[in-house]
Amino acid sequence: MNSRLVSIIRKEFIHIIRDPRTLAIMFVIPIIQLILLGYAATTDIRRLNTAVYDADHTSSSRQLTEAYRASDYFAIRYYVQSEEELARLLDGGQARAAIIIPAGYADNLAKGAPAQVAVIIDGSDPAVASTAFAAAQSVGQAHSIQIIQQRLGIDVTKIGGIEVRPRVWYNPELRSSNYMIPAVMGMILQFLTQLFTALAIVREREQGTIEQLVVTPIKAWELVVGKVVPYIGIAFFDLLEVLFLGVLLFDVPIRGSILLLLTLSLLFLLTTLGLGLFVSSVARTQQEAMFLSFLVMLPAIFLAGFFFPLEAMPAWLQAISYFVPLRYMLIILRGIILKGIGFGSLTEPVIALAILGPLIFTAASLRFRKSLE
Amino acid sequence: MISLRNLTKQFDTLTAVNNLTLDVNAGEVFGLIGPDGAGKTTTLRVISTAMNPTRGRVSVGGVDTQRDPEAIKRMIGYMPQRFALYPDLTVIENLNFFADVFGAPRAQRTELIARLLDFARLTEFQTRLARNLSGGMQKKLALAAALMHRPRLLLLDEPTTGVDPISRREFWDLLTEIHLEGVTIVIATPYLDEAERCARVGLMFRGELIACDAPNVLRDARRIGAVVLEARSAQAIAARQAIEARPGVLAASAHGDVLRVLADRAERATEWPSVWQARGIAASTPREVRARLEDAFVLMLSKFDRI
Numbered sequence: 001m002n003s004r005l006v007s008i009i010r011k012e013f014i015h016i017i018r019d020p021r022t023l024a025i026m027f028v029i030p031i032i033q034l035i036l037l038g039y040a041a042t043t044d045i046r047r048l049n050t051a052v053y054d055a056d057h058t059s060s061s062r063q064l065t066e067a068y069r070a071s072d073y074f075a076i077r078y079y080v081q082s083e084e085e086l087a088r089l090l091d092g093g094q095a096r097a098a099i100i101i102p103a104g105y106a107d108n109l110a111k112g113a114p115a116q117v118a119v120i121i122d123g124s125d126p127a128v129a130s131t132a133f134a135a136a137q138s139v140g141q142a143h144s145i146q147i148i149q150q151r152l153g154i155d156v157t158k159i160g161g162i163e164v165r166p167r168v169w170y171n172p173e174l175r176s177s178n179y180m181i182p183a184v185m186g187m188i189l190q191f192l193t194q195l196f197t198a199l200a201i202v203r204e205r206e207q208g209t210i211e212q213l214v215v216t217p218i219k220a221w222e223l224v225v226g227k228v229v230p231y232i233g234i235a236f237f238d239l240l241e242v243l244f245l246g247v248l249l250f251d252v253p254i255r256g257s258i259l260l261l262l263t264l265s266l267l268f269l270l271t272t273l274g275l276g277l278f279v280s281s282v283a284r285t286q287q288e289a290m291f292l293s294f295l296v297m298l299p300a301i302f303l304a305g306f307f308f309p310l311e312a313m314p315a316w317l318q319a320i321s322y323f324v325p326l327r328y329m330l331i332i333l334r335g336i337i338l339k340g341i342g343f344g345s346l347t348e349p350v351i352a353l354a355i356l357g358p359l360i361f362t363a364a365s366l367r368f369r370k371s372l373e
Numbered sequence: 374m375i376s377l378r379n380l381t382k383q384f385d386t387l388t389a390v391n392n393l394t395l396d397v398n399a400g401e402v403f404g405l406i407g408p409d410g411a412g413k414t415t416t417l418r419v420i421s422t423a424m425n426p427t428r429g430r431v432s433v434g435g436v437d438t439q440r441d442p443e444a445i446k447r448m449i450g451y452m453p454q455r456f457a458l459y460p461d462l463t464v465i466e467n468l469n470f471f472a473d474v475f476g477a478p479r480a481q482r483t484e485l486i487a488r489l490l491d492f493a494r495l496t497e498f499q500t501r502l503a504r505n506l507s508g509g510m511q512k513k514l515a516l517a518a519a520l521m522h523r524p525r526l527l528l529l530d531e532p533t534t535g536v537d538p539i540s541r542r543e544f545w546d547l548l549t550e551i552h553l554e555g556v557t558i559v560i561a562t563p564y565l566d567e568a569e570r571c572a573r574v575g576l577m578f579r580g581e582l583i584a585c586d587a588p589n590v591l592r593d594a595r596r597i598g599a600v601v602l603e604a605r606s607a608q609a610i611a612a613r614q615a616i617e618a619r620p621g622v623l624a625a626s627a628h629g630d631v632l633r634v635l636a637d638r639a640e641r642a643t644e645w646p647s648v649w650q651a652r653g654i655a656a657s658t659p660r661e662v663r664a665r666l667e668d669a670f671v672l673m674l675s676k677f678d679r680i
Contacts, residue, residue: 007469007473215422
């Protein structure tokens with residue numbers, strides 16, 4: 001094998017080992033990100049703080065309140081005696097939802113007249129609000145059907161009509177950690193390879209060692225590949241680390257082939273290493289490289305559909321997202337881990353990466369070669 | 374060994390080297406001197422193939438640097454001004470790395486590195502991280518690394534800047550050894566005492582070569598058209614100021630209690646004691662001394678500056 005390449009790789013490993021702080025960062029960052037995003041970036045809405053203004057004070061009104069509590073979406077924390085009090089709790093953020101049962105609720109029910117109930121939801125966080133909105137409606141309807149059944153003394157399911165039975169595939173409990181953790185893997189892969197490749201190359205320039213390297217027979221590609229190989233190794237280690245912790249801490253199911261996942265990751269790494277190389281050809285100091293890397297990473301995370309679904313974005317943003325490699329990697333990661341799909345169902349993202357990878361890497365290599373001057 | 378023909382290197386609007394033509398003979402020690410920003414580093418970088426010239430031709434050992442840079446790289450050892458080895462690698466790891474990079478044969482490698490370590494007096498420090506070496510030791514390590522592939526030409530960019538005098542002398546002893554083995558050496562240096570040790574010296578100023586010859590020729594008083602006069606005075610600076618503008622004075626400088634004056638003729642000095650006396654400055658009678666390289670360069674640069 002090419003002895004120059006081997007010697008560069010060996011040297012790069014020594015750099016990594018001699019810098020324990022960076023080494024620690026490389027192995028601890030994935031854990032922190034996993035835990036933070038696994039627990040904190042959850043959109044599962046449970047036990048929303050709720051205030052109840054029950055002006056009716058009857059057993060019927062109490063039954064309704066109980067139905068909301070039992071749904072587990074609403075935690076009844078406050079019972080208030082006026083709408084003003086209710087408004088204060090919502091304003092102050094102590095309550096995120098409120099139920100108002102007007103006086104005469106039980107009477108109306110008894111008369112067979114429509115009994116009205118108001119549910120107020122704090123819409124400042126749309127994700128919370130939309131879940132609460134749907135929950136408020138379905139809990140109310142279910143309770144309503146129950147009351148009708150009692151009055152008629154029949155089982156409505158026995159008189160026909162449509163029964164919708166939604167079934168959720170891949171992630172039946174709708175746990176957002178199942179959705180986030182594969183994405184965290186993608187992010188960590190990009191973060192590590194892009195940032196540390198850029199730093200490793202810029203350091204040679206900052207230290208002035210590049211001046212010595214350019215007068216040796218080392219070729220530009222040997223330098224690039226030699227610098228990048230150790231970080232690919234670390235990235236794979238981190239990938240498995242996150243996968244392992246994801247299973248251990250968050251019960252993430254791994255339904256597909258890990259081997260396929262690793263193989264396709266390699267394709268993705270070509271793009272991130274290319275981006276790192278590009279950053280290194282622009283940045284003059286390690287600080288600049290760090291700053292630029294984040295500048296590239298942040299939009300990529302959003303445009304890849306990391307937190308928010310791409311379908312919800314305006315068309316022009318969606319158009320840009322086609323050039324974000326992470327977008328395709330997230331499809332691959334979520335597909336293999338959650339759905340257990342194979343290569344055959346992934347042709348689209350694989351082709352996209354197979355085009356973007358060599359393109360980005362070649363362009364960056366050309367720029368890098370020029371920047372050696 | 375080296376042939377520069379009308380070499381010009383431009384960076385955006387700055388012309389670092391301007392139309393430089395120069396030959397360095399095989400086996401000689403050639404000194405490149407000149408103030409900061411004169412273009413010494415750029416010249417060395419172009420010769421080393423680290424940079425391409427904007428215009429002109431450069432060849433080393435008859436090989437054009439742009440046509441076959443790889444061949445040049447095997448012929449030369451280049452030591453940049455800044456310490457350019459890895460601070461987080463040990464002495465031996467650094468040497469091993471460069472041995473690998475230059476493809477030193479496995480069989481001879483251990484012996485070669487042992488010899489270089491011995492040569493650079495670094496054998497007992499071989500497991501020390503390069504960053505923990507003294508400045509002088511770092512320079513010697515860089516020199517050893519540059520010699521790894523037995524280059525025929527050694528390019529040194531201010532190798533002794535910032536090094537204590539003893540290490541400097543030691544470094545020059547090493548250079549002498551290398552030179553005796555037949556290696557051509559080009560050294561850029563700000564120290565004129567080092568320039569005196571070179572077979573030939575080129576003086577660069579603002580990207581141009583304004584003089585190039587053996588040191589004893591360059592400092593020849595008749596050739597530079599001036600005499601050097603020295604006087605002792607406790608108020609050397611005041612003494613200098615008093616006569617600076619007198620007729621025939623080309624340059625004057627004070628070094629401690631010694632006033633050194635370049636004048637067009639020795640007779641100019643006869644009027645200075647009275648000038649000093651009038652200002653109450655006590656000074657000895659000026660007497661003519663041997664010109665140094667420094668005097669020649671001060672004179673050349675001041676002439677050049679006036680043009």
